[in-house]
Amino acid sequence: MSYLKPTLHHPKLPTNALGLTRRDYEGSISTLCAGCGHDSISAAIVQAVWELSIPPHRVAKLSGIGCSSKTPDYFLGASHGFNSVHGRMPSVLTGANLANRELIYLGVSGDGDSASIGLGQFAHLMRRGVNMTYIVENNGVYGLTKGQFSATSDKGSKAKKGAVNTDEPIDLVALALELGATYVARSFSGDKDQLVPLIKGALTHQGVAFIDCISPCVAFNNHEGSTKSYDYVREHNEAVNRLDVFFDRTPITASYAPGEVTEVTQHDGSLLRMRKLHEDHDPTDRVAALNYLARHKAMGEIVTGLLYIDPHPEDLHDHLGTVATPLNRLDDAALCPGSAALEKINAALR
Amino acid sequence: MRPTDLTTPTHFHKVVDCQWACPAHTPVPEYIRLIAAGRYTDAYMINWHSNVFPGILGRTCDRPCEPACRRGRVEEEPVAICRLKRVAADNKEEVLSRMPPVPALKNGKRIACVGAGPASLTVARDLALLGYEVHVYDAEARGGGFMWTQIPRFRLPESVIEEEVGYITGRGGVVTHYNHRVQSLKALLDEGFDAVFVGCGAPRGRELDVPGRQEAAANIHIGIEWLAKVSFGHVERVGKRVIVLGGGNTAMDCCRSARRLGGEDVKVIVRSGFEEMKASPWEKEDAMREGIPILNYLVPKRVLHENGRLTGMVFEKVKAEYDAKGRRNLVPTGEPDVTYDCDDVLVAIGQENAFPWIERDIGLEFDRWGLPKLDPVTLQSTLPNVFFGGDAAFGPKNIIWAVAHGHEAAVSIDLHCRGEDVRDRPDPHVRMASQKMGIHEWSYDNDVSIDLRYKVPHVEERLALRDIRVEVELGYDRELAYKEAQRCLNCDVQTVFNAKLCIECDGCVDICPTDCITFTENGEEDDLRTRLKAPAINRSQDLYVADGLKTGRVMVKDEDVCLHCGLCAERCPTGAWDMQKFYLETAKTYANGARACRS
Numbered sequence: 001m002s003y004l005k006p007t008l009h010h011p012k013l014p015t016n017a018l019g020l021t022r023r024d025y026e027g028s029i030s031t032l033c034a035g036c037g038h039d040s041i042s043a044a045i046v047q048a049v050w051e052l053s054i055p056p057h058r059v060a061k062l063s064g065i066g067c068s069s070k071t072p073d074y075f076l077g078a079s080h081g082f083n084s085v086h087g088r089m090p091s092v093l094t095g096a097n098l099a100n101r102e103l104i105y106l107g108v109s110g111d112g113d114s115a116s117i118g119l120g121q122f123a124h125l126m127r128r129g130v131n132m133t134y135i136v137e138n139n140g141v142y143g144l145t146k147g148q149f150s151a152t153s154d155k156g157s158k159a160k161k162g163a164v165n166t167d168e169p170i171d172l173v174a175l176a177l178e179l180g181a182t183y184v185a186r187s188f189s190g191d192k193d194q195l196v197p198l199i200k201g202a203l204t205h206q207g208v209a210f211i212d213c214i215s216p217c218v219a220f221n222n223h224e225g226s227t228k229s230y231d232y233v234r235e236h237n238e239a240v241n242r243l244d245v246f247f248d249r250t251p252i253t254a255s256y257a258p259g260e261v262t263e264v265t266q267h268d269g270s271l272l273r274m275r276k277l278h279e280d281h282d283p284t285d286r287v288a289a290l291n292y293l294a295r296h297k298a299m300g301e302i303v304t305g306l307l308y309i310d311p312h313p314e315d316l317h318d319h320l321g322t323v324a325t326p327l328n329r330l331d332d333a334a335l336c337p338g339s340a341a342l343e344k345i346n347a348a349l350r
Numbered sequence: 351m352r353p354t355d356l357t358t359p360t361h362f363h364k365v366v367d368c369q370w371a372c373p374a375h376t377p378v379p380e381y382i383r384l385i386a387a388g389r390y391t392d393a394y395m396i397n398w399h400s401n402v403f404p405g406i407l408g409r410t411c412d413r414p415c416e417p418a419c420r421r422g423r424v425e426e427e428p429v430a431i432c433r434l435k436r437v438a439a440d441n442k443e444e445v446l447s448r449m450p451p452v453p454a455l456k457n458g459k460r461i462a463c464v465g466a467g468p469a470s471l472t473v474a475r476d477l478a479l480l481g482y483e484v485h486v487y488d489a490e491a492r493g494g495g496f497m498w499t500q501i502p503r504f505r506l507p508e509s510v511i512e513e514e515v516g517y518i519t520g521r522g523g524v525v526t527h528y529n530h531r532v533q534s535l536k537a538l539l540d541e542g543f544d545a546v547f548v549g550c551g552a553p554r555g556r557e558l559d560v561p562g563r564q565e566a567a568a569n570i571h572i573g574i575e576w577l578a579k580v581s582f583g584h585v586e587r588v589g590k591r592v593i594v595l596g597g598g599n600t601a602m603d604c605c606r607s608a609r610r611l612g613g614e615d616v617k618v619i620v621r622s623g624f625e626e627m628k629a630s631p632w633e634k635e636d637a638m639r640e641g642i643p644i645l646n647y648l649v650p651k652r653v654l655h656e657n658g659r660l661t662g663m664v665f666e667k668v669k670a671e672y673d674a675k676g677r678r679n680l681v682p683t684g685e686p687d688v689t690y691d692c693d694d695v696l697v698a699i700g701q702e703n704a705f706p707w708i709e710r711d712i713g714l715e716f717d718r719w720g721l722p723k724l725d726p727v728t729l730q731s732t733l734p735n736v737f738f739g740g741d742a743a744f745g746p747k748n749i750i751w752a753v754a755h756g757h758e759a760a761v762s763i764d765l766h767c768r769g770e771d772v773r774d775r776p777d778p779h780v781r782m783a784s785q786k787m788g789i790h791e792w793s794y795d796n797d798v799s800i801d802l803r804y805k806v807p808h809v810e811e812r813l814a815l816r817d818i819r820v821e822v823e824l825g826y827d828r829e830l831a832y833k834e835a836q837r838c839l840n841c842d843v844q845t846v847f848n849a850k851l852c853i854e855c856d857g858c859v860d861i862c863p864t865d866c867i868t869f870t871e872n873g874e875e876d877d878l879r880t881r882l883k884a885p886a887i888n889r890s891q892d893l894y895v896a897d898g899l900k901t902g903r904v905m906v907k908d909e910d911v912c913l914h915c916g917l918c919a920e921r922c923p924t925g926a927w928d929m930q931k932f933y934l935e936t937a938k939t940y941a942n943g944a945r946a947c948r949s
Contacts, residue, residue: 001790006798008424010865010884035855035923043860218923
């Protein structure tokens with residue numbers, strides 16, 4: 001087995017604004033099963049961060065436990081990383097973000113890590129609006145423990161040995177919408193054309209951005225009767241829109257009928273341009289998005305694309321009125337202003 | 351695009367760039383792996399079957415394989431294929447017992463080979479192994495032809511030629527007639543040979559035709575003839591100031607020889623530009639390293655002489671201009687002529703064919719350049735039982751082309767003698783075998799070395815210039831050879847795709863270090879080449895296209911810079927990618943293992 005990817009690369013490999021190639025954003029070679037959707041998501045993250053010309057050391061990647069949570073080792077080898085306790089990535093990330101808001105936070109989790117053991121953490125992070133990108137690599141199965149149903153397995157879907165799931169699934173997209181996430185998307189590991197722009201949009205979003213990414217488990221959940229297999233997802237995938245992310249007002253080259261394109265300018269100046277694929281979907285209306293999701297779920301469709309975006313999000317720092325400077329750059333006097341300052345605060349609260 | 355046709359070996363053969371470029375199609379990666387494994391004798395035998403003179407070619411080959419080597423496209427320099435071949439020859443053990451036996455029972459057919467150069471000797475070997483009685487004629491006292499006279503001993507020691515010629519002439523089945531110049535083809539045919547092979551080379555050096563040439567003849571020498579005299583010891587000294595005319599490898603051999611025979615101010619002067627010179631880049635480098643300047647765009651105009659003694663040469667300065675059809679013309683720049691003083695001039699401006707011994711009324715036709723009219727594949731002349739090869743066929747080429755011609759001519763002669771159609775060529779022998787040993791485990795070393803090309807150690811220059819018989823290159827030792835061999839990308843271990851097994855998970859696309867693989871909508875080739883993960887701009891390299899995927903897309907692999915690292919197959923969950931070793935040997939007349947052109 002190969003443990004090292006050859007450093008030789010395509011002689012015409014393009015460089016980004018920093019002069020780096022995509023290969024400079026890779027991590028070590030994956031030890032996940034061959035064909036795992038998670039590896040495609042890692043590749044999409046590499047592509048997105050490279051395209052945005054983000055210096056790798058400006059990114060902090062955090063994860064919990066599980067197949068998905070192993071993946072931060074396989075991308076952005078030069079970024080900060082934290083492999084936390086099972087289901088506890090949200091609280092560790094929240095703390096990191098409070099201490100240093102200048103980094104770009106990327107949380108990678110799985111359906112077990114976020115929908116089972118970490119559901120409470122997931123919910124509160126969404127509520128608080130921590131400025132981060134939260135990617136759930138959702139395969140609907142406990143792959144690391146050999147294929148039990150997870151909390152996102154659809155009711156009626158079959159396990160590899162034929163057992164039928166009788167429990168209702170948790171839809172993390174619906175939860176995120178309900179709990180106040182300001183950028184909510186669903187995608188599929190087998191469709192990088194859709195996934196890469198969604199990750200770029202999420203990374204530039206200045207609030208909590210959630211992407212539920214269906215990621216087939218080739219070893220335990222890619223059979224007939226599974227609703228998270230490559231074939232099933234390809235057959236039932238209903239994309240609501242196609243997203244492009246721009247940093248300038250690039251003129252629209254293709255011609256669209258009026259109302260076909262929705263444009264959203266984010267706080268950092270990036271322009272999200274969504275090509276509508278479904279007439280009746282408005283990505284800036286949270287209630288409509290929830291309705292749309294419920295309606296199409298009832299029709300047996302897997303709705304993908306950018307389902308909801310708030311162009312003017314608020315984040316946790318806005319709510320708390322915290323200092324803009326990272327704590328590691330404040331001096332002792334600022335960090336520990338002394339008993340007089342404490343007295344003043346206490347007095348204000350009496 | 352249409353899916354790639356894998357029912358013929360062409361696609362995968364082209365992927366093995368070195369083997370495709372080699373006129374004799376030597377299975378290069380296979381013998382390089384054997385060298386890395388320390389199996390030098392096995393490596394030698396693969397070469398011996400394919401190119402007959404591994405020790406000679408490992409020192410002198412024109413190596414068309416190296417400019418073709420894929421390694422040169424992913425880093426700076428190709429694998430030192432030629433010098434690795436020499437490693438196999440230097441380190442081999444006993445090989446005679448591994449060579450197929452010459453049958454004691456003859457098939458009753460007699461073949462004459464005119465000339466004992468590499469082409470004739472190849473014909474002799476291939477046919478003798480099949481039971482033919484082959485008679486080889488040469489005017490010299492030993493076999494080897496131009497390999498004796500036109501390659502200086504500091505590049506090719508005598509012992510190497512003697513050994514490898516001996517493997518052909520010393521094992522029976524071949525009768526040598528040395529010191530015997532064939533004077534008449536008609537007379538030879540009258541002796542009742544079933545077929546005649548003409549491999550007598552292109553023996554005449556082209557003359558220099560400028561004023562003063564005759565007057566100063568004593569110090570103006572035709573390059574290849576001069577090299578022959580040096581080789582035989584008839585010439586031991588040359589003047590201090592030497593001008594070598596010509597830009598081919600013979601010119602390089604001349605100037606380097608002159609440096610060793612007393613030439614202190616030796617320069618090479620060519621009509622064309624430096625880049626267009628026919629000499630191989632490494633031969634130019636070797637010459638320049640020995641302090642020999644190469645001056646270009648100078649056309650010889652006049653020879654200067656005093657009292658019958660050469661004093662110098664006058665050259666006209668020219669520049670290259672291209673007409674509408676892209677043809678190059680050298681036109682005078684109008685600048686003043688340049689004069690170089692010199693004591694000797696070596697003329698190495700090409701060779702001309704000459705067949706004074708072939709009668710023009712026996713039905714063998716020549717073209718207007720004086721070359722025989724031949725079928726380019728079968729090498730058959732207009733006389734059905736006369737075949738040509740080597741420099742005698744299409745003008746001066748090199749040893750490896752002569753060997754390739756020899757194999758083809760032997761096949762033709764065998765078909766001819768059996769009364770079959772010589773154009774009905776036997777297929778090459780091809781094997782494809784999976785290299786999978788277990789999960790993620792391959793029977794070849796798929797780690798890609800990132801080492802840069804290793805230099806071949808040279809003998810100290812002081813020692814080299816003192817004696818013309820001192821071989822300059824020492825060759826790789828075993829350790830260096832191993833490291834250089836590891837640079838080979840194993841291009842013969844092919845990435846073979848089975849669309850029926852593919853679930854389109856993108857695992858291969860994501861892992862490929864050189865962005866070779868794309869799954870996309872099909873289209874015309876021009877369009878497809880722009881839509882791949884990395885644009886496929888090298889049109890000399892084919893796209894591997896496969897259809898039959900569930901989504902209706904096609905798998906497109908740009909073969910150009912594939913490292914053959916096997917990662918696509920390692921990350922494939924269904925075995926849709928497999929690493930399969932492609933082994934191709936061109937058909938030989940004799941059976942080698944399971945392979946023969948006839949049963």
